[in-house]
Amino acid sequence: MTLTPHTRPLSAEDAAHFLRRTAFGGTDSQIRALTGRAAADATREALAFTAALAPANPFDPATGATTGAMLQLTRARWLYELVYGPHPLREKLVLTWSNHFVIGTDKVRNHPALAGYLATLRQHAATPDFTRLALAVAQTPAMLRYLDNDQNKKGKPNENFSRELLELFTVGLGPYSEADVREGARALSGWTFTGGRGNKNFLEPQAFVFNARQHDTGQKTYLGQRGNLSPEDVVRAAATHPQTALSVSRKLHRAFMADTPDERAVQGSAETWRRTNGNVGAVLTELLSSAEFYASRARIVRSPVEYVVGALRTMGQPALEPKAVLNLMQTAGRMGQVLLQPDTVKGWDGGREWINDSALLLRLQAAAALTLGQSAPTLDRAPSDLALFGSERSAAAAALTSLNARQRTYLALVSPEFQLA
């Protein structure tokens, strides 16, 4: 099934939906500005990224006195970008890719490596060629370290990256053998990095390097190809495998369409993927301006980071003290989403798994801090029902009519309607 273009001009509720999915949420005036526009134009504008970052980000990881402080500042710097940056869709994609090409700060404890990894994801966020993104990430010192490819040497293979490249980053479980994993590891030998090793060198630059002396130049067979395969050959073969179109399209549908995607719609995106040779930007353009996208309301449980960023963007990006941003970053972590540190290399599964008793209690606390707490930001205007609930006449909003604006915003933020996108 190919996706059907959404042809009606965007209604106010369509516009609110689009912003919830592509910008973590928006204010009433942002919603009104999109209302009446064409879906294709809204998508094109949202995807027109520059390299611009949030101005005056107060967090500089290089000022961290210890590795731990550096990591906290790295996370806070990213959260600040998510809340205040000029390209929320780019950051949503960085969040999505960081949950696909997973690295973790349990092993990657070097500031330039983490900054380089995030810059790579930003640069290729809506890449016209998935293979380029896969190659670029595979060569980041963060990934080389996280999945031990820096230990993968001729005659001493380490299979960690080779296995996850196939299982998690490209084709998915099934269409490859253990022999492919082993042969892939041989071909990937020699990809490593220089600099920044050890806990004391957490600010020292790291750089990708191909160590030819550690590369296994023998014959290998990988996904049906045979020859003196290079690391690039292996990443390219995995990234262009027909099943990769399906498995990565499914990830994009989980990020933008539904926690439980419609498999026929996923197939539609996979067809576009194959037709365009892995043009992620084209797949996203089609997805975000489709009738299926606009018909898919309230089917994604907002992750902890999406929840706090969504609250702040819906409230009009009020200024927060750096301390408050750090607190929110840590709260999102306690809800189960420590930025750059998913529980496992598979990443967060999301959906209903974000919801449990403790996480719900923390959402109540975070919402209270943002609306009722002593340091809650003062807003020029309370968020509208449309911005909070995604519709202008919801039964949930009707239940809150007797309350003042702060109480109303607090309860709206903990409503099921707000917690879904």
Added chain:
Amino acid sequence: MTNRRDFLKLSALAVAATTGMPGFLARAAAQAGGTKTLVVIQLTGGNDGLNTLVPYSNGAYYAARPTIAVAKKDVLTLTPDLGMHPALRPLMPLWDAGKFAWIENVGYPNPNRSHFASMAIWHTADPTQAQAEGWIGRIAERIGDPFCASNIGATTPQALRAADFSLPSIDGVDRFQLKLPQGLNAPFTALLDAPRSGEAEYLVRATRQMMTNTARVQASVKKYRPGATYPESAFAAQLRDTARLIAAGVGQRVLYVSLGGFDTHAGQRAEQDELLATLAEGLAAFHADLQTQGLADDVIVMGFSEFGRRVAENDSAGTDHGKGSVMFALGQGVKGGVHGSSPDLEDLSEGDVKYKQDFRGVYAGALTRWLQLDARAILNGDFAGPAWVA
């Protein structure tokens, strides 16, 4: 399956109640009977069984692991052939008392070397990976109480997923309470009462369930005073919360705690040694606490990991993903010793040990002999295992 259908009908009623424990739950919990608690310990990442329960008399072990083997002089001797990793010393008193069991060479058919596929198999007790529900979720459906098992930690593992809900995760007992600002109880109730469907309805049910669960926990936990000094680790803190819930009589039959970081592809000794020390120190304190509370007879611990590591070390002084591994159990209700036979390290399958004991047989022991439940219905088949429950 009538039981399950009835339960789902009842759970829909249960979540409709907003305060206190619904009447049917009290009835169902009473019917479930039993005062025994099973604590499941998950070692996430694939714990290396051979460096945990060390075959120190076996030349093939030392030949395969020139760098990372545990030297014979360092092992804590258990039998003429097997010894524990030295970091497990805090557990020696339990072993000496006959209350610590190793279950050798545990696995399942067609082993999967993916962390996630393999963990899902242990969680669902289904090597065909056809089921999404967890084995503990199915216990909850049998017992008819959506609070009869809890995870202690931030995210609920698949083992605790039932057909239509997930069992609770308690991330810190003290934080596990709902405090709405003054005057907002009624509007909050009205907000939840608005008509909904789909995921929004699921969120309402989850919120109502949270309100019931937190009320139930807070009504009980204040009674607890720790009966042992726990070490300073997140894992130990979770075990202390586990002891606290048991001591308070909150009513869970199964509690679930995870310790992660066992994916030791490089530099294994430093990493695994530290993790095993964390494990042993935490469990020793937990058991001591239960003894002080007079609850040691009512609690057993069963530990597993999704797979073991390959027999031969790799060239990064680590080990790659393997197949069979050891399980462990401890408690007054456990029959101590080594159950099952050690793997033959000279007859391997793709470099891995050939498992002999299906893990579902080990689960069956806990279900039948400890929790007094119908293991066949929960595991979807008959599985035999050693008599590790006394």
